[in-house]
Amino acid sequence: MATLFQKLFAIIVWLYKYKWRLLGSVIGLMTISLLLGKLYQHWDDDPDRGAVAMANGAFGESYSTPVYLDQGWSESESLWFYNTTQGSGLLPYDLYLSLEESSSQRLLRDNANMDKYRYLPQKPTFFNPNGLAVGFVKDEYQGKDYVGFTCAACHTSQVNFKGQAIRIDGGPAMSDISGFFAELEKSMMATLTDSAKQQRFIANVLALENNYKNADQVVADLKKWSGTIHLYNTVNHSHVKYGYARLDAFGRIYNRVLQHMINKEQLSNAMKLAVSPTGVRILTDAQITNVLAGVGENIIVDSQFSKIINRLASHDQGYPGLNLRDLLRVRDQIFNEADAPVSYPFLWDIGQSDYVQWNGLAQNYALGPLGRNTGEVIGVFGILDWTAEEPSHFDLSSLLTDQKNKNKVVNFKSSIDLTNLQRLEAQLQRLQSPVWPQEILGKIDTVKAERGQTLFAQYCQACHVVVDRANSKRLVVASMIDIDIVGTDKKMALNGVQYAGKSGNLKDTVQATDVGNVVIREDAPVVQILTSATKGVIATPDADKWFLRRWLDRLYTLGLSFFDNDIPNTVKSGNYKSDTTSNPYNSLLAYKGRSLNGIWATAPYLHNGSVPTLYDLLLPKKRAGDPDDGEYRPDSFVVGAREFDPVKVGFISAGYDGFTYNTSIALDRPVEGNDNAGHEYAAGKTPQLNGSVLPALNEQQRWDLIEYLKTL
Incomplete structure (x- = not known):
């Protein structure tokens, strides 16, 4: 012990004598670099912001x-x-x-x-x-x-x-x-x-x-x-067609994590469980061994997984030559179908919101935004050079992912740029919602809007708070509503909680939740695997930066996460199922009600884009037994055009050859992921937070409310 202290003391003396000036100079240069970076951001100032006109698009x-x-x-x-x-x-x-x-x-x-x-x-x-x-x-x-x-x-x-x-x-x-x-x-x-x-x-x-x-x-x-x-x-092949304006981001992020975490043994075991509709195994043990020949034991990289897919479909060299249906049956034992497309959320207010994502998965407190954005880049092709290595004497990534007792640990090296993610999040705090351009889209009827404001307070404001768009220090509190109460399509929320996969090297590691620690099993909820993988990426040094730059950037990133983030650490607001020790992700079975400033510019509506205009959103879904002469949400409409309808507020949804969005197979038989039911407060069908159901709005009241929504 004395020898260790003597060595540490000698290092301190050496640093004091020789290195502090150099270190101070380096830190000074880094500070200048960051300042120059701020100036560099303003070098591209094209007055049209790069936008161009389009003829015959x-x-x-x-x-x-x-x-x-x-x-x-x-x-x-x-x-x-x-x-x-x-x-x-x-x-x-x-x-x-x-x-x-x-x-x-x-x-x-x-x-x-x-x-x-x-x-x-x-x-x-x-x-x-x-x-x-x-x-x-x-x-x-x-x-x-x-x-x-x-x-x-x-x-x-x-x-x-x-x-x-x-x-x-x-x-x-x-x-x-x-x-x-x-x-x-x-x-x-x-x-x-x-x-x-x-x-x-x-x-x-x-x-x-x-x-x-x-x-x-x-x-x-x-x-x-x-x-x-x-x-x-x-x-990511799905029987649910996305069309325009939608993406199953969660499903695709989940699949990328599973692809890079599963090991060879787990992959082999999963492939054995793929069966035909008659219950017969699709692949024999010999075929699996042949298909997996030459594949790494721990981390299976993109090129190897690509070979596996090609071998499964090939008839050469004794490969099984699977048709598409059987190939997808094998896929479903490894991955999950990305079949819950949702609208892309708008980003204004995101830096001031307590919880984000449609299901409120991401808390915005402290490192929450960095974790959320890291998960997003995993989904949009961050290069994941993950490898399994012998454990070193100290590794922050292994510590945070609880791999400290593993014979091999995952090195979460990647191309993900954490510093830029932090800078982007900081800039989004200055983004404001767009105000209805009356000189282009027409004047707002202030008399109707005033009547609509009263209706908004009665029907909407309990979940959709009105905020000052220009106040950068505003706090936007999300109202999380149980999927069984709000009644909108459940697929995205259910997938987020129920989707599972092989955990690879994370098997038997421990992870914290709001209701206590859980053990990540071999077959684990993907939300657990993603959470650990995201921690691992955040804790892994940037491979493209030299040692000191890595640590200074890391200090900058972590410092901004804690000191430039005013979001408090609070529980969710709303009416939702609480997390329990037996169901630690219950609260994710809900959808978020957020502020509606700028809502006019965000069609189509509902989380899955199943309603084309704000006026249609105020109508009920047609159900069996409803009179044919009533006014209902459209069960089919066209998506893709950007031409705006300033009356109903949304994009035009007929009269051109775009993507046809079908919400139902037949009456009362919705397409999972596409259902347009729920959130029928204005139609007198969905209960408010206090449990009361308000009477349905008449046509004049609907138009009044639409006029007020234009002002937000």
């Missing part, structure tokens, strides 16, 4: 250069939000820049093509020299360039009215992510099989003179990444 839409409303952000702040990386690596940047559509020579990233999938076209600007659509950005990891998603891909919207476009920062995207990824896979496969297309592709990639030196490298990476995209699409 999707669904025949043409519009002039979009305008912006006053949401508290300058031109440079909008562009910084669009183009700031989170550490997402969808595929190598050079490949993305050069990839053509599957059926033409037009580039996949061409503005007209991206508009088809409802991503917002942009022109080249300082931070976006290649003019990528909003939310697509160049990222760098381990010396290579990738294209990835930013927050803006899912949280920037546009409203069109009579040829004039309005960009909404922080608004819910209209994008069709499933359609885009299907085309991305087709384009990559076409490039592999069409020799002329492949030669053009190779020539264009090499002309960039960036990450590739010869054609063999280009083709090798094209094969590798096409396999990764095919794997992603197969794992």
